[in-house]
Amino acid sequence: MSTDQQVLQSDAPLDLRLSDAELDATAAHLAAFIEDVVDDAGAEGAVIGLSGGIDSTTVAYLAVEALGPSNVHGLVMPSVANSEENMSDAEWVAEELGIEYDVVEIQPIAEAFFDAFPEAADDRMAAGNVYVRTRAVLNYFVANHENRVVLGTGNRAEAMAGYYTKYGDQAVDCNPIGNLYKQQVRQLAAHLGAPENLVTKTPSAEMWSGQTDEAEMGLDYDTLDAILALHVDGPLSKAATVRALNVDESHVERVVDLHERSAHKRAMPPAPDPLHR
Numbered sequence: 001m002s003t004d005q006q007v008l009q010s011d012a013p014l015d016l017r018l019s020d021a022e023l024d025a026t027a028a029h030l031a032a033f034i035e036d037v038v039d040d041a042g043a044e045g046a047v048i049g050l051s052g053g054i055d056s057t058t059v060a061y062l063a064v065e066a067l068g069p070s071n072v073h074g075l076v077m078p079s080v081a082n083s084e085e086n087m088s089d090a091e092w093v094a095e096e097l098g099i100e101y102d103v104v105e106i107q108p109i110a111e112a113f114f115d116a117f118p119e120a121a122d123d124r125m126a127a128g129n130v131y132v133r134t135r136a137v138l139n140y141f142v143a144n145h146e147n148r149v150v151l152g153t154g155n156r157a158e159a160m161a162g163y164y165t166k167y168g169d170q171a172v173d174c175n176p177i178g179n180l181y182k183q184q185v186r187q188l189a190a191h192l193g194a195p196e197n198l199v200t201k202t203p204s205a206e207m208w209s210g211q212t213d214e215a216e217m218g219l220d221y222d223t224l225d226a227i228l229a230l231h232v233d234g235p236l237s238k239a240a241t242v243r244a245l246n247v248d249e250s251h252v253e254r255v256v257d258l259h260e261r262s263a264h265k266r267a268m269p270p271a272p273d274p275l276h277r
């Protein structure tokens, strides 16, 4: 994936917003899903990484609806790449929801990995993925110890574009918002009571300072959502999608490319067919 390219925007994006009744039903459905996952696992609650971003904020609100605040444990895990604003927003979410949370500085842990392979430490993608995977290890450390499940925060747009770290932020036990496009996540967050500054915040993985999802993918989320909904998830041809959204063919091709190149992330690791049965 090339980085920091021009952000392409459709001037006629598809409106995927849900009605108030649909938002009520969605919130109840997703909370019931979380409760079922925890019950089916025989677990005593959930762990969630809190980044101050809208995806983890939304899942935290849903988890508290589902399980009650005393059964949700938040982990705020800063590295040098995280902004103070995001980390303080993450703590604000935990305090607002009344959940237990810990702040775990992951820089020293990541530095141990960097020291093991100094030649890779300046590779911002490889190093950024170390931050992401370190958080996954800590989520499971707590989940194992406290008999909890790990809540994922991936949405439909990220999943279909492969915009996540394999066995990193995708290493979770369930994805409550995994079938919502990004604009629907923002809408649900507002519906659940998340404050405006979190709902409208620029999405970032914060794997390095200044990273933004839209600059890296080269598309804004409304356009990505729309191309996925119409073409990759939906029945429209490339040409019909271009006409419907008034976008360039290259927008659609970029999304198809992101989707196809990340197929391995959505599949079990392959093994050869058995030779002898």
Ligand SMILES: Nc1ncnc2c1ncn2[C@@H]1O[C@H](COP(=O)(O)OP(=O)(O)OC[C@H]2O[C@@H]([n+]3cccc(C(=O)O)c3)[C@H](O)[C@@H]2O)[C@@H](O)[C@H]1O
Pocket: 001, 125, 129, 132, 158, 162, 163, 164, 165, 166, 167, 168, 169, 204, 205, 206, 207, 213, 216, 264
């Ligand atoms: N065809 C194939 N079949 C099987 N395995 C294949 C493969 N191609 C690559 N691989 C494996 O996958 C690895 C590359 O995948 P991976 O390690 O995930 O790394 P990669 O996809 O290169 O990078 C992760 C991407 O996700 C973004 N991200 C990460 C975390 C959070 C967020 C966020 O939105 O918050 C976004 C990040 O900005 C970056 O664009 C390769 O090193 C290789 O091990």
Ligand SMILES: Nc1ncnc2c1ncn2[C@@H]1O[C@H](COP(=O)(O)OP(=O)(O)OP(=O)(O)O)[C@@H](O)[C@H]1O
Pocket: 048, 049, 050, 051, 052, 053, 054, 055, 056, 057, 075, 076, 077, 078, 079, 082, 135, 153, 169, 201, 202, 203, 204, 205, 206, 213
């Ligand atoms: N510093 C961090 N501390 C704890 N968890 C984190 C941190 N950074 C990322 N995460 C976890 O990784 C997930 C994936 O990050 P991602 O950026 O996709 O979501 P987000 O930050 O919640 O929302 P947005 O996409 O709008 O930035 C987060 O939702 C959160 O669970």
Ligand SMILES: [Mg+2]
Pocket: 051, 053, 054, 203, 204, 205, 206
């Ligand atoms: Mg983020």
